[in-house]
Amino acid sequence: MTSGRGVDILVAGGGTAGWMAAAALARFAPPGSRLQLVESEAIGTVGVGEATIPQIHLFNGALGLDEAEFLRETKGSFKLGISFDGWLHEGHSYMHAFGDVGQGVGLLPFQHYWLRARKLGLAKPLVRYSLNELAARTMRMQRGRPHPAAREMPYAYHFDAGLYAAYLRRYAEARGVVRHEGQIAHVERQGETGDIAALVLDDGRRLAADFFIDCTGFRALLVGQALGTPFDDWSNWLPCDRAMAVPCEGGGDFTPFTRAIAREAGWQWRIPLQHRIGNGLVYSSAHLSDDEAASVLLANLDGKATADPRPIRFTTGKRRRHWAQNCLALGLAAGFMEPLESTSIHLVQSAISRLLAILPGGRGDPALADYFNAQADFEWARIRDFLVLHYWANQRHGQPFWDQVRNMDLPDTLAAKLDLWRAAGFIHREHEELFTPVGWFQVLAGQGVAAHGYNPVADALGEADLARLLHETETSLVDQARAMPRHLDFLRDYIGQSQGVPA
Structure with missing residues (x-):
């Protein structure tokens, strides 16, 4: 042309x-x-x-979409993170929340101070230092900052x-x-x-x-x-090759977060929308039949299924x-x-x-294609590594699927990142990989991957000052979360209509 x-x-x-x-x-x-x-x-x-991640704002904003109209048109709700239930072991839960966790000091990010504080018996679970998770766990939501001293709370959507x-x-x-x-x-x-x-x-x-x-x-x-x-x-690293999806009527908590619930041969998603809940079971066909998957999914819904379970076959890769x-x-x-x-x-x-x-x-031009493909290769491989981490770092002993993924050989790029974390609590974000050090920190800590050390620069902060830093950070974030409206009330007020929004 x-x-x-x-x-x-x-x-x-x-x-x-x-x-x-x-x-x-x-x-x-x-x-x-x-x-x-x-x-x-x-x-x-x-x-x-x-379910989406906060970068969706860039796309919708570039198109000039009105957010309230978008939420009305797509029956959407807000999302502050993903709760991983049972991934370490049954009864355990952690969240990969959007936004900051804790507060760094000087050159060092928060993870080094948290690792030191945990060694001293001063550290609480990460939820106490994450505004997004505090708000999510208490079903609360806000946009922007109510005052200049408040912390930004990034969010995405379910739709x-x-x-x-x-x-x-x-x-x-x-x-x-x-x-x-x-x-x-x-x-x-x-x-x-x-x-x-x-x-x-x-x-x-x-x-x-x-x-x-x-x-x-x-x-x-x-x-x-x-x-x-x-x-x-990539199924040697991500062996799930099936999904069973089904919508159901609203029920349970109208959560401002996605749930990823570990099951015997995979995991179940739960995504609350205004008019229904989206559910699905991702699983390995080598460990669970389609009929068994449908039964597991239907037995773990918050409301009545509004359609028959729909099977989806796939192979992870690119x-x-x-x-x-x-x-x-x-x-x-x-x-x-x-x-x-x-x-x-x-x-x-x-x-x-x-x-x-x-x-x-x-x-x-072929040069454009080469550039595009190189960028895509890097992006997809680093996301793959992050997903593999969730599976590998489990303690669900005695379940064949989970035993298999816990003992698999890891991609070299993931193994190198884990070596840095174990050695000194260090997390490196290479180029523009999607997931930030804060995201990696939450998953590594949430799934019990131990760091054997931390940056000794963190020792420059006195023990009393370290305890004060943790306490003041926690107190400030808890107060901010308490002041927020409920997710349900916020959504109703924001989109300007109550019809169709769950009770």
Whole structure:
């Protein structure tokens, strides 16, 4: 395409990934662009990505979405973190909460002072030093800071992924994206370059473009089937290969956090929305049958199931190249990372952001693709490592699945990070990996991975001053949490309607 004429991009597939891409392109593509999306109502979507991380604010904000309207349209609620119940052992719970934990002094982050205080018998559990977790555990919520001395409380959302896709579809179509209804029957390629030339639909229509975005889910019709891009299988580290999903009526606590509950051969998610609770069981088919998984899930719901359990089969891993020829894979077409840390929607978002930063005027230069793929490889591998840590660091002895993952060989990158932590309580954030040292600290401490030392600079703070630091931090955060309204009341007031919000 000639420079200055805009871009010519066709998105194959709808769902959350497809409409996120279409909405972002509608917002940021230059004038004169031709933006199309093809999807079929006859093909369903996986649609279980209902929990997010705080980076979703960047995407919604870039589109100019009104937050209250977004929450109304998607039946959303607020999320302050993820509670991991039973991952260390039955009856134990910890939270990977958003936001800061504790307060550092000088050059050192809080973890070194907490490790020293624990050695001295002064430290309390991390919940006492996390505003997000204190608020979450007491079902409270706020936005922003009520006063300058208050601590910032980052948050994300739970929402209905299908409603979010529909919301973004309206946004994208209102800004010029043309939607085609139909199923892709054939991917037409150019003879000389091997690029994709057009998509041929089952009724014979031919949709051509310069650049294609593959959002066709696990089928990966473009990047996988047509272009033959290999898939890197990570099931040796993340052996769960099934999920059973079912919605249920509201019940129990309207939690401003996601629950990830360890079960005998996997884990169960619980995501509260305004109109229902989203539930699912992620499990290993080598240790649990589909029928057994459905029984376990249905026996652990807060309300009556409103549909039959829906099985989902997957292999954890990623395409070796997300950008191949003139095609970029997004969402499940790019790979699958189980929803343990709510990264599915974020991986779509970060890929869109990376694409917009190097948006090709035509098919795209190979140098752009190489850069994109290198960044994607790093991002996916570091998220993989974080998920593997949750499984490996368990003490659920005597359960075959958990015994297996506790004794697996770790990726070298994860093993190196664990060595640094054990040696001196040190956590290094490499480049722009998604999870921060605070996130790693919460999981390492929450699952009992012992650090044998800490930075001796922490000893410069006297014992009395250390005790005072912990006490004042805890007291301040507890007072801030007590002053917050209940999550339910806050949500009702904020979105300006009570109809449909649970009692």
